[in-house]
Structure formats: structure tokens, C-alpha cells
Amino acid sequence: LTQQRYPVTRLPFSVVSAEDLAAFERILPGGVVTDPEVLEASNVDWLRTVRGCSKVLLRPRTSQEVARILRYCHERNLAVNPQGGNTGMVGGSVPVFDEIILSTTLMNQVISFNSVSGTLVCQAGCVLEELSRYVEERGFVMPLDLGAKGSCHIGGNVATNAGGLRFLRYGSLHGTVLGLEVVLADGTVLDCLTSLRKDNTGYDLKQLFIGSEGTLGVITAVSIQCPPKPRAVNVAFLGCPGFAEVLQTFSSGKELLGEILSAYEFMDAECMWLVTHHLRLASPVQESPFYVLVETSGSRAGHDSEKLSDFLERALSSGLVTDGTVATDQTRLKALWALRERISEALSRDGYVYKYDLSLPTERLYDLVSDLRARLGSQAKHVVGYGHLGDGNLHLNVTSEVFSPSLLADLEPYVYEWTARQRGSVSAEHGLGFKKRGVLSYSKPPEALRLMQQLKALLDPKGILNPYKTLPAQA
Numbered sequence: 074l075t076q077q078r079y080p081v082t083r084l085p086f087s088v089v090s091a092e093d094l095a096a097f098e099r100i101l102p103g104g105v106v107t108d109p110e111v112l113e114a115s116n117v118d119w120l121r122t123v124r125g126c127s128k129v130l131l132r133p134r135t136s137q138e139v140a141r142i143l144r145y146c147h148e149r150n151l152a153v154n155p156q157g158g159n160t161g162m163v164g165g166s167v168p169v170f171d172e173i174i175l176s177t178t179l180m181n182q183v184i185s186f187n188s189v190s191g192t193l194v195c196q197a198g199c200v201l202e203e204l205s206r207y208v209e210e211r212g213f214v215m216p217l218d219l220g221a222k223g224s225c226h227i228g229g230n231v232a233t234n235a236g237g238l239r240f241l242r243y244g245s246l247h248g249t250v251l252g253l254e255v256v257l258a259d260g261t262v263l264d265c266l267t268s269l270r271k272d273n274t275g276y277d278l279k280q281l282f283i284g285s286e287g288t289l290g291v292i293t294a295v296s297i298q299c300p301p302k303p304r305a306v307n308v309a310f311l312g313c314p315g316f317a318e319v320l321q322t323f324s325s326g327k328e329l330l331g332e333i334l335s336a337y338e339f340m341d342a343e344c345m346w347l348v349t350h351h352l353r354l355a356s357p358v359q360e361s362p363f364y365v366l367v368e369t370s371g372s373r374a375g376h377d378s379e380k381l382s383d384f385l386e387r388a389l390s391s392g393l394v395t396d397g398t399v400a401t402d403q404t405r406l407k408a409l410w411a412l413r414e415r416i417s418e419a420l421s422r423d424g425y426v427y428k429y430d431l432s433l434p435t436e437r438l439y440d441l442v443s444d445l446r447a448r449l450g451s452q453a454k455h456v457v458g459y460g461h462l463g464d465g466n467l468h469l470n471v472t473s474e475v476f477s478p479s480l481l482a483d484l485e486p487y488v489y490e491w492t493a494r495q496r497g498s499v500s501a502e503h504g505l506g507f508k509k510r511g512v513l514s515y516s517k518p519p520e521a522l523r524l525m526q527q528l529k530a531l532l533d534p535k536g537i538l539n540p541y542k543t544l545p546a547q548a
């Protein structure tokens with residue numbers, strides 16, 4: 074097994090044998106997949122830029138089965154790639170070589186829901202959108218939402234510490250996840266699946282696994298705090314004449330909408346071009362250099378619409394906003410959100426996508442996009458900026474007809490150096506996975522990196538869990 078496509082060498086893990094397959098079949102009767110056609114989809118990532126060559130996919134249903142698989146793989150020195158919905162953006166969810174794919178697809182049961190506290194306990198393979206439906210029927214919402222909701226698993230969300238569209242209101246999974254059950258590399262089941270809001274008994278171990286991208290353990294169950302479902306939701310989709318106005322509209326929104334402001338997303342004119350051309354979505358407002366999506370969520374429709382009208386009147390009369398539309402019914406709300414949520418889908422139809430996910434000081438966030446547009450000139454098909462402006466998170470994406478090494482050389486390390494100069498983060502919410510593991514040092518000091526490597530060695534001494542991911546290759 075040689076790997077030509079990536080500058081990485083296969084580590085000396087064992088190769089899956091016929092005896093191994095028989096052992097897996099004993100642990101998971103009917104849950105061992107070796108059909109190359111089925112494996113094809115699990116070997117390639119959502120962006121179709123990273124591909125592995127795994128020959129086996131395992132589909133456990135219980136934590137005990139995961140434990141038995143990992144105990145066996147640890148003993149046999151077999152590498153394992155945990156996989157949820159395979160919507161990750163950094164190549165962490167697919168094997169690099171022949172790692173065994175351990176999928177949570179069949180671990181899709183809700184374990185309990187407390188309708189007083191709003192605590193949901195479920196298996197890791199529950200699809201986010203299905204969980205949303207489940208809790209919404211009971212008067213609650215999931216504290217996170219993202220464009221990949223129809224496919225991503227809650228375990229994958231926790232493993233990537235996904236941010237998404239509700240971060241501004243409900244914060245990070247580091248706050249909303251109350252407990253986790255995790256199977257460690259040697260098969261030990263770590264039951265930290267509590268539902269307590271407060272628990273200061275020793276180190277908060279679950280936090281280690283939130284955002285660990287399958288490198289420290291396999292998350293098998295999640296306990297998560299769901300907030301009450303807001304009774305009134307409004308979405309305003311607005312056109313702004315410049316980025317300065319996008320920022321001022323945000324400040325004004327925070328001041329005038331206060332506690333009901335629940336999302337503040339932005340996209341530039343090139344993003345609008347992409348979604349209207351590739352996905353045939355219709356723009357609801359006049360053409361503008363920038364667009365913002367402002368969502369309010371509250372408990373009294375009258376109170377919220379009064380606040381929103383005041384905010385919009387002032388934004389329009391002062392010229393911060395040049396055109397806008399407001400939706401309150403489900404169908405129109407969804408249509409407005411689609412313009413923003415489906416940008417990544419439109420980009421992947423445009424060509425090869427160079428994807429950057431950066432945390433930057435909000436006031437400088439768009440400078441990098443303008444700067445790159447000038448730097449790259451006609452080499453790039455599109456240079457676009459969009460993202461979770463309310464969280465200081467820019468999605469900077471560049472497309473070209475086909476992959477171009479010279480374009481990449483103009484982008485990297487330039488983008489990372491630019492970000493490091495602002496003391497920003499080279500991965501705000503997507504993680505490092507396979508594609509970005511080499512750039513961690515732009516955002517973390519050597520002491521932090523060393524401690525991360527020590528933690529990895531402690532929890533996974535043989536390095537069988539998601540090798541070649543997250544941490545840079547060690548010398």
C-alpha cells in the first residue's frame with residue numbers, strides 16, 4: 074500500500090485480514106460492509122477532494138459493540154476512522170489509506186428527553202435534522218443548526234465542535250453539551266453521560282472530546298441542553314452598500330434588537346451570483362455589494378415585530394441598508410435562509426474550491442477577501458466572503474475551473490500568515506482534519522501543540538484513532 078497522492082507515508086498499522094473480517098462479523102452480525110460500491114461513498118469526502126481506499130466499513134448499533142471493535146483493533150494494531158454523516162470540510166471524515174471506517178449510521182436512537190429541563194440524551198448517529206424535529210414537536214429546539222443538518226450526525230457535530238447558524242444565540246457546544254459517552258482507543262467505555270448543568274468534580278473530561286475530530290475517542294452518546302422553541306421568529310434579508318455598513322448594521326442590530334437577535338450572517342455579491350446561477354435561487358432584494366440575514370427569536374410576536382420595524386426603519390433611513398425583505402412564515406423563512414445556507418453547495422458546483430474558515434477581528438474580516446481578489450486577479454474564477462459575522466467567523470472561498478498548484482501557492486501560506494498577524498484562528502469551526510493539520514502552529518504556540526501531542530499519546534498510545542488527522546506529523 075503506497076500513497077502517491079498525498080505527501081504522507083502510511084504508518085505501520087496491520088492490514089485487515091480474512092480473520093479480522095470474521096472477528097468483526099462475530100461482533101456485528103450483518104454490520105460488516107466490504108462491497109466496493111457501498112464503500113466508494115464513505116471513502117470520499119463531501120467536497121470530493123480527499124479520497125481513501127478503505128476495504129471495510131463497520132456499522133455498530135451499540136456502545137458495547139463499538140467497545141468490542143476498538144478493543145479488537147487496538148490489540149491487532151488496526152487503524153480506525155470514525156465517521157458520522159461525512160459532511161466534514163477538512164478531510165477528517167474519510168480514511169487516508171486503508172483505515173477501517175467505523176460509522177455511527179445505525180446508532181440513531183433517542184435515549185431520553187426531559188420536557189422540563191430540555192435535556193436530550195441520544196446516540197451519536199442521530200441526524201441533526203431528525204433531532205430538531207423530535208425536540209421541536211416537544212416545544213424545544215436544538216442549540217445548533219447548520220446547512221448540513223440533513224446528513225450530519227450529532228456525534229460528528231460534537232467531534233468537530235461545529236459552530237453554525239445558532240452560535241450567536243446559544244453559544245458553543247462546549248457550553249450546551251452536558252455529558253458524553255466515549256469509547257477510548259483500547260475499548261474502555263468512559264461514561265460521562267450526565268445531564269447536570271453544574272458539576273465541578275475534577276477535570277471536565279468531556280471537553281477534551283468536543284472538537285477532537287475522532288483522534289482521542291469515539292463519541293457514542295451525547296447529552297445536550299435544548300432551549301425552549303422561540304414562539305416568534307422573523308428573518309430580515311437586507312442589502313448593504315459596503316462592508317462598513319454591514320458592520321454598522323450589526324452594531325445597530327445588537328443595540329435595537331437586544332435579546333431577540335438570534336443570527337447575523339453575511340454574504341457578498343459574488344455569493345449571491347453563485348446561488349442564483351448554480352442553484353437557480355431567486356434574490357429577494359435589489360442587487361447590492363453585500364447582503365445580511367438578520368434573525369430574531371423571541372416569545373411575543375408583537376413585541377418582536379415592533380423592535381424589528383424600528384431597527385429596519387432606522388437602517389433604511391440612515392442608508393446602512395438600501396433594500397430589504399422580512400419573513401415570518403415557515404416557507405419564506407426557509408427560502409431566505411437557503412440563500413445563505415446553500416452557498417457551499419453552489420461553490421462546489423463552480424469548480425475546485427479552496428476553502429478557508431477563519432476567525433478574525435470583525436472590523437478587518439473582509440479586508441482579506443478584497444486583498445486576495447486583487448492578488449489573485451484572473452487566476453481565480455471567484456473569490457468570495459460569507460459567514461457568521463456575528464461570531465467573527467469569515468468563510469473565505471476561492472474557486473478555479475480545476476485544481477491549480479500555482480493558485481494554491483498564491484493562497485498559502487499567505488492566508489494563514491495574514492490571519493496569524495491579526496491573532497486570528499486558521500480554523501474557526503471546521504477543525505483541522507487531514508487538510509489543515511499542518512497549519513495548527515499559525516494559531517497555537519509550541520507549548521500548546523506539545524501538550525496536545527502528549528494528550529494524544531496518553532489516550533491513544535498506538536495512534537490507531539484517526540491517524541494523519543488534526544495534529545501535524547511528528548518528526
Ligand code: FAD
Nearest residue numbers: 157158159160161165166220226228229235236237287292
Ligand atoms: P463527519 O464529517 O463524518 O466527521 C467529521 C469529523 O468528526 C471526522 O474527523 C470524524 O472522524 C469525526 N467523527 C465523526 N463522528 C464521530 C464520533 N461519533 N466520534 C468521534 N469522532 C467522530 N460546520 C460548522 O461548524 N458550521 C457550519 O455552519 C457548517 N455548515 C456546513 C454546511 C454544509 C453544507 C456542509 C457540507 C458542512 C458544514 N459544516 C459546518 C461542516 C461540519 O463540520 C459538519 O457538517 C458536521 O459537524 C460534521 O458532522 P458529520 O456527522 O458529518 O461528521
Ligand code: MLT
Nearest residue numbers: 220413414416417460468
Ligand atoms: C457555512 O457556514 O456555510 C459552512 O460552514 C460551510 C462552508 O463554509 O462552506
Ligand code: ZN
Nearest residue numbers: 237461468502
Ligand atoms: Zn460556517
